[in-house]
Each structure stands twice: as C-alpha cells, then as structure tokens.
Amino acid sequence: MSLRGRQNSTTRPLQTASFLVVRVGLSYLALPATGVRGVLTSEEAGHEQTVTEAGSVYRQVDLARQLSIVADLSGPEMRTVLYSTGRSQGAMAVEQVVGLIDVEPNECLPLPAQFRGDERNWFGGMMLYQDQLVLILNPSWALGELSSAEAAPRGQVEQSMRATPVTLGESC
C-alpha cells in the first residue's frame, strides 16, 4: 500500500485498486478512486444544496450525519469530494483529504462478522493504512442508491459471512 500522486498510474501493478482516503471526524474512509470527479475547497464548493462542476450537478451529501460522526467541517483542510457512481452523483464534505493509495487485494479485509447491523451496507470492508484503520465506503449507499428494502436479507448476509469468514481481497 503506497501513497501516490495522480500521475504515473500506468506503472502500478494490474491487481491493485485505487482509493481516495479522506477523514471525517476520527474516521478514515476510503472511496474507490474511479468515481472521484474532483476535490474542491469550501470556497469553490460554495454553500448551495448542489455543486455544479464541468456541467454536472452534484447534490450535497452529509456523510458525517449519515454515519453519525461528529465532524468539524470548518477547518482549513476541509474539502468537498465530487463523486459519481455512474447512476448517482454527490458532493461529500470531508475534514481532510489524506491522499490516493493503491491497494493490493490481500490488503483489503472484510468487516469482521461481529458487525452485523446497517454498517455492512455502509462499508465494503477495511484496510490497515500506516497506524490507521481505513473503512472502505460503499459509494452506492452514501449516495442514497441503497434503500433498506434493497439491503440483503440478514440470513443471506450471515450465510455469506460464515462461508468466507476471513476472505482476503474480497473487499477490493
């Protein structure tokens, strides 16, 4: 797992996945980099309900509220990440953009099976980065594409977890 700049992406190994790591409150979150459309300062993002950039409209997504995280979004390192899943687009305010990282599949871990609640929809897995635990955010959930009715039935989730208790790489 290495921190890298935006350039030079063609030299990375085929099997890696790229994530933009951000911090909201005390939580470090990883967003699949393929969906990142831009990173704006608070002045650039403005204070409207939507952000328009390069002809696309991104509605504000209150990630901190959705995750019940206490966050201070007034600091100088606050940024707004413009994100698209292809189906939905959103502007997520974060306290800090940590950087882009390349992750090999065996560095991604599933969320431990003891986490049995809604967080299984919130996060696709986790990884250890430097001294931190980084949670891999599910962009579809963050942008409101998953309703509770669409969530996998509990029995199905449990069956899947038992079948692959410590499967590595699945989360990337």
Add this chain to the structure above:
Amino acid sequence: MLRASRGQHQVQGAKRSWNVVVFSVGGIRLAARTEDVGGVSPWTQTIQVPSGTPFVRAILKRDNRAMPVYDLAERLNRTVQGDPLLCLEVRHLDGPMAICIDADVPSLETVEVAAIRSSGGRDIESLGSVTIGEHDVTIVALQRLGRSIQDAVTR
C-alpha cells in the same frame, strides 16, 4: 497473564469439571470457559467504527490483525476499573474479538459441572452461574456473546 488457583493442578475428570477464567468488568466478577479465551494482554487504544450493532463500535489493532471490540462494560451498565486495563481476547464463533476488562488479573479456577446453576441471573448470554469463593459468578458464553441481543434488536 493469568493467576492459577491452588486446585488447578488437580487432574480433572472428563466432562465433570470445567476450567474457567475468572475476570471482572466494572467490579462484577464473571467467568468464561478457558477454551473460549484466546489470551489476556494489556488494553490498547481502539479505533472507533461507525456502527449500528449494539456494543460493537470499535476495532482494536494489534500487529497486523484487527479485532472487533465488544463493549461488555456498557452492556452491563458499568465502567471498567483500574489501571492498566486488560484485554480479554475471545474466541467468538464469528472470529476473534476483544473485550476490555478491569485491571484485576484474571485467575484460573476449576468448577464442578454439577455445581453450575442454569440461570445466570444477568441479562447476558451465559452458560449458567456458579459460586466461586463467596461470589455468585456468571459464566459468560463468550463464543456467542452479542448474538441474542442482536437477534432481539432485529427481530
């Protein structure tokens, strides 16, 4: 990091007695079968995880492993006591799990199966309760800790 009781060296009859680890959480003495305990070590700082699972809201990072933390003290409406606090590593059915326990070093005891009463007396997954010394001690079913309350929440 365990203290052995005086009778621990005695040869045990098959299935007629259990070896248990006696520990305390917020001053409440509890026990667990030794096979359900992976070890005891100093408690270290945890990493909070946004979660909707009752009492599971953090992860403890140790070396290259990440273990979920079960907040047994909160479930018992207690606050862990002493310094330094200890980590009880649990062999849970869903994988290794960490519990923060009081600073009192756990001890090993042997209890006769016949002396185990069916009711734990606490609202917690238990294998029964037993009298150790002068204390009524609940034997916590660590392997399935959290499962019944989660089922109740989602029912």
